[in-house]
Amino acid sequence: MVTFYRFRRCRLTSRAAAVHNRPNSLHDYVLRYRTGILDEWKRYPQATATCHIELQTMIDQRKLLLDAAERAIQYCNGLPDRRVAPLPRHIARIGELERPIPDDPCAPEEALALLDEIGSPASMAMAGPRFFGFVIGGALPATLAANWLATAWDQATGLHHITPMTAKLEQVSLRWLLDILGLPADCGGGFVTGATMASFSGLAAARYAVLKQAGWDADSDGLFGAPPINVYVSDEAHPAVTKSLGLLGLGRNRLQRLATDGQGRINTACLPSVTAPAIVCAQVGNVNTGSMDPVGEICERVKHKGIWVHVDGAFGLWAAASPELRPLISGVEQADSWATDGHKWLNVPYDCGISFVRDHEALRQVMTVSAAYLPPSDERDPSHYTPELSRRPRAVEVWAALRSLGRSGVADLIERCCAHARHFASGLENAGFEVLNDVVLNQVLVSFGDAKKTNRVIARVQQEGTCWVGGTLWQGHTAMRISVSNWATTNDDVERSLNAMIRAATTEKLPGCTGL
Numbered sequence: 098m099v100t101f102y103r104f105r106r107c108r109l110t111s112r113a114a115a116v117h118n119r120p121n122s123l124h125d126y127v128l129r130y131r132t133g134i135l136d137e138w139k140r141y142p143q144a145t146a147t148c149h150i151e152l153q154t155m156i157d158q159r160k161l162l163l164d165a166a167e168r169a170i171q172y173c174n175g176l177p178d179r180r181v182a183p184l185p186r187h188i189a190r191i192g193e194l195e196r197p198i199p200d201d202p203c204a205p206e207e208a209l210a211l212l213d214e215i216g217s218p219a220s221m222a223m224a225g226p227r228f229f230g231f232v233i234g235g236a237l238p239a240t241l242a243a244n245w246l247a248t249a250w251d252q253a254t255g256l257h258h259i260t261p262m263t264a265k266l267e268q269v270s271l272r273w274l275l276d277i278l279g280l281p282a283d284c285g286g287g288f289v290t291g292a293t294m295a296s297f298s299g300l301a302a303a304r305y306a307v308l309k310q311a312g313w314d315a316d317s318d319g320l321f322g323a324p325p326i327n328v329y330v331s332d333e334a335h336p337a338v339t340k341s342l343g344l345l346g347l348g349r350n351r352l353q354r355l356a357t358d359g360q361g362r363i364n365t366a367c368l369p370s371v372t373a374p375a376i377v378c379a380q381v382g383n384v385n386t387g388s389m390d391p392v393g394e395i396c397e398r399v400k401h402k403g404i405w406v407h408v409d410g411a412f413g414l415w416a417a418a419s420p421e422l423r424p425l426i427s428g429v430e431q432a433d434s435w436a437t438d439g440h441k442w443l444n445v446p447y448d449c450g451i452s453f454v455r456d457h458e459a460l461r462q463v464m465t466v467s468a469a470y471l472p473p474s475d476e477r478d479p480s481h482y483t484p485e486l487s488r489r490p491r492a493v494e495v496w497a498a499l500r501s502l503g504r505s506g507v508a509d510l511i512e513r514c515c516a517h518a519r520h521f522a523s524g525l526e527n528a529g530f531e532v533l534n535d536v537v538l539n540q541v542l543v544s545f546g547d548a549k550k551t552n553r554v555i556a557r558v559q560q561e562g563t564c565w566v567g568g569t570l571w572q573g574h575t576a577m578r579i580s581v582s583n584w585a586t587t588n589d590d591v592e593r594s595l596n597a598m599i600r601a602a603t604t605e606k607l608p609g610c611t612g613l
């Protein structure tokens with residue numbers, strides 16, 4: 098057992114210590130801690146207040162981390178069998194975490210136990226195999242383990258000079274990602290919080306590059322007085338893209354909208370003639386239907402000098418990693434920038450998004466950061482490619498996912514999720530319900546009748562707890578959204594969830610819900 102502590106004397110006088118029979122030195126404290134009389138000592142708040150720094154350093158770190166690992170393992174092991182949404186009585190206990198800031202320290206084990214005892218049952222089982230809401234991946238075992246190790250490393254991955262190992266992992270991961278996604282090998286890229294910031298990054302580079310072509314340096318001179326940029330987004334663009342454009346000063350409301358078809362794809366027959374400077378935003382993976390814009394065709398039609406095509410591929414870009422699905426997005430590699438998520442379909446823990454930019458220098462120009470105290474390097478400095486300077490080394494988990502799955506494992510993960518989505522669609526159709534979209538990827542939209550009935554079914558499914566699905570409005574129809582994005586989902590999970598959905602749609606009274 099390794100115990101970390103410093104032999105610094107606490108500010109307790111020996112007289113006071115003698116009076117109260119309390120420890121008169123840190124060493125004394127440690128001895129008492131080890132012999133299990135910590136609780137007795139805690140009765141002297143004066144002592145705890147003066148010793149709090151020492152307290153943090155004398156913790157038995159090994160025991161604490163093993164305790165955390167045990168608790169996390171128990172949580173993960175429980176995921177396949179637990180109900181997905183937390184029970185109201187577990188949610189009610191969240192309030193116990195909301196206390197005034199304590200004056201005195203407590204043992205870290207105590208803080209951890211509180212988090213686990215209150216937090217774990219009150220969590221939504223998003224990491225589990227039957228959470229089908231939004232587009233949420235789980236965490237592959239290799240990535241969870243890598244995440245723990247990377248957290249222990251605690252590397253602020255901004256500068257190669259300081260953190261060469263995690264900076265190298267970024268470079269390697271980026272190269273592997275470009276390879277597996279079939280994007281140009283010399284793209285620049287950055288590891289950001291999610292697809293929103295990945296689009297932000299790509300579009301920041303786009304803004305700079307198209308204005309540069311027009312003779313304006315937006316990086317130095319900003320947007321006041323700049324030539325206006327024509328920005329196009331589809332009617333079905335994800336709000337992450339419009340938000341990014343808003344943040345970049347391109348205005349959420351001055352965007353020109355492109356018409357879409359019945360699956361939410363840009364209708365290329367309606368493409369206007371685009372004049373530079375311009376940015377055209379396409380997407381692969383509509384958040385409702387999973388459909389893909391015909392990026393290759395769009396690029397052929399609009400790409401000229403000063404016109405940039407950006408692709409939001411938060412989850413849909415992963416189709417490129419599957420030989421079976423790749424034809425769905427053929428031509429996607431012709432774009433100028435791409436945004437995707439690691440935390441969705443690659444199943445790495447939150448938060449992890451990745452931006453790829455063909456014009457490596459444009460990305461570097463807008464993201465570069467320098468100061469006298471930041472040692473430069475001839476190697477790739479991660480902070481020159483992302484909005485953040487200090488951040489965690491997000492590529493560690495990406496590296497672990499790609500290293501452990503390999504090319505075939507990633508393809509299998511993506512294809513398996515799509516097969517489950519088709520299984521859902523056929524099961525619900527066979528039960529007499531209407532599937533509203535062409536199930537081309539991992540997304541299924543189901544109507545159970547009118548809006549009221551469909552919403553009632555969604556609420557029942559969520560409440561019953563076998564699985565979790567959300568709702569949406571798709572081209573005027575209220576629908577249940579099923580998104581299959583988790584590595585751990587099995588055929589049995591799909592069957593159990595199908596049964597729960599069909600039960601919810603065919604029974605008025607909620608079955609088996611005692612304790613809710």
Ligand SMILES: Cc1ncc(COP(=O)(O)O)c(C=O)c1O
Nearest residue numbers: 232291292293335337384411438
């Ligand atoms: C198509 C699309 N773009 C962007 C996003 C936003 O991703 P993030 O939440 O990782 O920023 C999502 C999220 O579901 C999405 O589906």
